[in-house]
Amino acid sequence: xxxxxxxxxxxxxxxxxxxxxxxxxxxxxxxxxxxxxxxxxxxxxxxxxxxxxxxxxxxxxxxxxxxxxxxxxxxxxxxxxxxxxxxxxxxxxxxxxxxxxxxxxxxxxxxxxxxxxxxxxxxxxxxxxxxxxxxxxxxxxxxxxxxxxxxxxxxxxxxxxxxxxxxxxxxxxxxxxxxxxxxxxxxxxxxxxxxxxxxxxxxxxxxxxxxxxxxxxxxxxxxxxxxxxxxxxxxxxxxxxxxx
Numbered sequence: 223x224x225x226x227x228x229x230x231x232x233x234x235x236x237x238x239x240x241x242x243x244x245x246x247x248x249x250x251x252x253x254x255x256x257x258x259x260x261x262x263x264x265x266x267x268x269x270x271x272x273x274x275x276x277x278x279x280x281x282x283x284x285x286x287x288x289x290x291x292x293x294x295x296x297x298x299x300x301x302x303x304x305x306x307x308x309x310x311x312x313x314x315x316x317x318x319x320x321x322x323x324x325x326x327x328x329x330x331x332x333x334x335x336x337x338x339x340x341x342x343x344x345x346x347x348x349x350x351x352x353x354x355x356x357x358x359x360x361x362x363x364x365x366x367x368x369x370x371x372x373x374x375x376x377x378x379x380x381x382x383x384x385x386x387x388x389x390x391x392x393x394x395x396x397x398x399x400x401x402x403x404x405x406x407x408x409x410x411x412x413x414x415x416x417x418x419x420x421x422x423x424x425x426x427x428x429x430x431x432x433x434x435x436x437x438x439x440x441x442x443x444x445x446x447x448x449x450x451x452x453x454x455x456x457x458x459x460x461x462x463x464x465x466x
Contacts, residue, residue: 228327230243232289232329233422237366238442239422239424239425240422240424240425241263242365242420243261245373245414246368246371246421248420249420250263250365250423251268252277252337252362253275253362254362255267255359255360258425273348273349273355275345278340279338279339280337280340281336283336284334285366287329287331287421288332289328290329291323291328293321294319294320294321294326295320297317298316298318301313308389310393312389314386317395318383318385319382319384320382321381322380324376324378325377326376327373328375328397329372329374330372330398331368332370333368334368336367337367338364339364343438357428357429357430359427360426362423363424363425363426366424367420368418369418370400372397373413374412374413375410375412378408378409380408381407382407382408386405387403402416425441426441
């Protein structure tokens with residue numbers, strides 16, 4: 223699952239959350255629980271459906287992401303000629319991205335909306351009372367939904383991806399806009415555009431401590447998303463596996 227891990231690294235670095243895999247294609251809900259390993263969250267169920275645990279939904283601050291791997295060149299064209307800026311009323315406008323390296327990424331979404339569980343502490347207290355809860359399970363407390371995303375990954379160096387169509391979207395480099403035409407000279411590892419969907423997840427877990435008792439941990443790359451009964455910082459270098 224190298225591709226999933228690479229994508230997860232990008233989402234963690236830029237949004238400080240975990241990747242929803244596959245991005246946009248799979249749908250997740252608040253309260254989903256499961257295992258996270260090798261960049262992939264595997265849903266096992268939902269705490270409301272399986273354990274009758276309800277929560278208070280809310281909304282978080284909107285975000286955006288604009289990531290292009292190093293050694294990628296963005297070239298704009300109008301009427302077959304290279305230009306610095308695509309003019310209004312352009313004819314045969316095109317944006318071409320050339321990736322010089324293999325395993326490169328383009329991840330863009332101008333707007334990412336967020337829904338959250340507002341009362342994590344009270345939810346965690348209910349989970350602590352469950353006899354059959356596994357401390358390795360993670361719970362989705364935030365779902366990040368990408369609007370007009372473009373998510374591409376290359377398999378070979380020298381891959382070129384060309385976008386054509388709506389001039390305004392090309393001018394603003396809104397390359398995930400539905401209706402744009404996408405052409406490439408080589409096979410892509412990921413090619414997702416023209417649809418809205420999940421791009422990232424906020425996760426927490428209830429873990430049994432070595433010397434007894436249970437603790438709530440918000441899982442994060444850098445700083446705590448919110449302080450619960452206890453917070454333990456987990457870095458991607460720790461493997462983000464189900465050993466924690």
